[in-house]
Amino acid sequence: MFAIDHLAFPCFDMAGTKRFYTEVLGGRLRHTQSGPAEAWNAKEYHLMVFELPGGVVVDFFWFEGIRRPDEGLPKDIRHVALSVTSRQEVMLWKHRLEAVGESFWVETHSAGDVHVYVTDPNGVTWEIVAAEDGSRAG
Numbered sequence: 001m002f003a004i005d006h007l008a009f010p011c012f013d014m015a016g017t018k019r020f021y022t023e024v025l026g027g028r029l030r031h032t033q034s035g036p037a038e039a040w041n042a043k044e045y046h047l048m049v050f051e052l053p054g055g056v057v058v059d060f061f062w063f064e065g066i067r068r069p070d071e072g073l074p075k076d077i078r079h080v081a082l083s084v085t086s087r088q089e090v091m092l093w094k095h096r097l098e099a100v101g102e103s104f105w106v107e108t109h110s111a112g113d114v115h116v117y118v119t120d121p122n123g124v125t126w127e128i129v130a131a132e133d134g135s136r137a138g
Contacts, residue, residue, distance in 0.1 A: 004056075006049075007080060009124050011060035012068045014046065016121030021050040021058065024102050024118070025126075030057070037063045056082065060122065068123060076107070076117055079125035087130045090114050094128075109133070 011017050021027045027050045037045040042063035050058045084090055094116050097104045104118040113133035119125045 006057035006059055008059040008061065009122055010066055011062035011122055012066060013121040014062050017048060017060050020120045024100055025052055027052040076125060079117065079127050081127040081129055083129060083131045085131060087114055087132065090116055090128055090130050
């Protein structure tokens with residue numbers, strides 16, 4: 001049996017990333033560190049570790065010269081799904097994103113369900129879905 005310890009992604013915008021994970025998603029900056037990054041052909045790296053509500057831990061690595069790849073994939077094909085308890089909670093997140101002026105989109109996959117998608121400054125897309133709507137189904 002596996003459990004996810006944390007997720008790790010490249011960071012292309014440190015200030016925007018900090019804002020997104022603390023102010024938009026309501027997480028907390030749990031840890032930061034810097035160190036040599038010779039293996040990445042850079043002088044040093046910077047790491048920011050965020051803990052989201054519910055305990056999901058997300059790491060972001062930045063180093064000078066890092067560039068966002070142009071993948072050309074549909075915007076929702078690669079994402080991480082966050083499960084909340086109810087459709088009502090999904091709608092609360094939708095209203096929160098509206099209130100902070102964050103861009104997002106909504107999809108319905110079957111009658112009555114709502115899936116809210118939001119993309120962070122690094123291109124990481126998060127889906128917020130109610131457990132009752134089959135969050136394991138993607």
